[in-house]
Amino acid sequence: MSRWEVVIGLETHAQLQTKSKIFSGSSIAFGAEPNVQANAVDIALPGVLPVLNREAVVCAIKFGLAVGATIAPRSIFARKNYFYPDLPKGYQISQFEIPVVAGGGLAIRVGAANDPNATATEKFVHLTRAHLEEDAGKSLHEDFHGRTGIDLNRAGTPLLEIVTEPDMRSSAEAVAYARALHSLVQWIGICDGNMQEGSFRCDANVSVRRPGEPLGTRREIKNLNSFRFMQQAIDFEVQWQINEITEGRAIRQATVLFDPDTGETRSMRSKEDAHDYRYFPDPDLLPLEIRPEWIAEVKAGLPELPQAMNARFQSEYGLSAYDASILTATRAMADFYIAAVAAAGAGNAKTVANWIMGELAARLNKNDMAVDASPISATQLAGLIQRIADNTISNNIAKKVFEALWNGEGSSADEIIEKQGLKQITDTGAIEALVDEVLAANQKSVEEFRAGKEKAFNALVGQAMKATKGKANPQQVTDLLKKKLGV
């Protein structure tokens, strides 16, 4: 039997980081009392009119520029009609025929996220479009005497819906794309990326086919709000579809939900009619015009994008592709690295990368902290690395200083080195004296070594390092010992 090919396209709703709603002056702050941020426009009282938020458009332009898309000089708002109690107007204002952003795409790396030795494959995921729309309210199905409670605070929150071509061929690719997109929208400051609060949610369109055949019938998995669930849901769905087809049952187009408790996807019992949205241009809103000057102005304010920065880290600092991709995975990580390199000097860029990805990342992971919450600042880390570079401290001692900085035992590496007397002993005379003492006190090891026991030498090095409290340069100690023992 020939193998199956998996085909996945993603639709992502990114909540835009504005202060007010897309068509009204209500706040979009999270966590308010029900319905206190729902004004006459949001609850669809008769006679009200929507007025478009300029900042929401700026967010869409930023995104379009970041993914190399075309920004429509004129785009149109449409009504998507359906009835649901948390959609008070009976339609959602969205964009249909002419979206604000068309085309573009995102380069992703698959397969080496956590392993520098694995070979990552690069892939380009094409975007179909990205359009502006408003979010709906929330239905609370808890027990209100057999009634459903409606909170319209979220109604009218600005969203950018980002739609890909069916370019992904595995759950790993889908997750890699979703992660890259998640990082990008935060990088350019248009979305806070908070998946728990629903600021970034994905729907996955999944189908399977034999290679070379036309696309199979797809089923859409709704509302995936974590990368882990996305992977599990797609893997389950793919296996389910293959089983169905293998057993001779055709796939019917459907919307399904993922149940994290069972790890299964199940079909929503929605009527066929639900997909007939009867889109038409919203007569309440005029065409959105975006002039080239406006695009140029937004472009001038964009930060350096992750891909450009990744390439620069490799060419300017000599980092490996893997290191550069880790350090540009999030804006916070990149900012930290750039600040640390600025303070430590470009000559230490590679060492800075190693410390951030090694010691610091391990510590942050262990404490479940993000890099922007690191108790060690970029400047403090840079100070530590400078003292390694100028041989004030050894790598081993540096780990102690790092520990002390983490615990807030001093405000800088220099202060800790000074206060705790950790400065490396470089005075040859002083080390020689210590080595002599060690040789005298460990005659047994010396004899064993002379008798041919190699291990005895290591014991002597250990004793000597202990005598210097780790402050001597291990290489210098080894050299001196060899000299004294005549080898």
Next chain:
Amino acid sequence: MSLTLEDVARIALLSRIELSPAERESTRDQLNGILGFIEQLQAVNTTGIEPMAHAVDVVQRLRPDAVTETDRRADFQAVAPETEAGLYLVPRVVE
């Protein structure tokens, strides 16, 4: 193009409008009359004319991103049929 009684029943359902069998027939006739006007419009040669999304040829004015609204929940909920704990209550919706 003309609509059948089945088309009308389906559109009525999507629009949540309840029509009696007699109303269905009169609605069908009215809608088909409107479609007849549209057919006349479609006969006009529009080659080279860019479609408009709105009857007036002006562009959307934009609003600065500022919170200008205050909480008026009490006023709005005073005229709502049913509320509890700040929520609007509606007949139970089951997915």
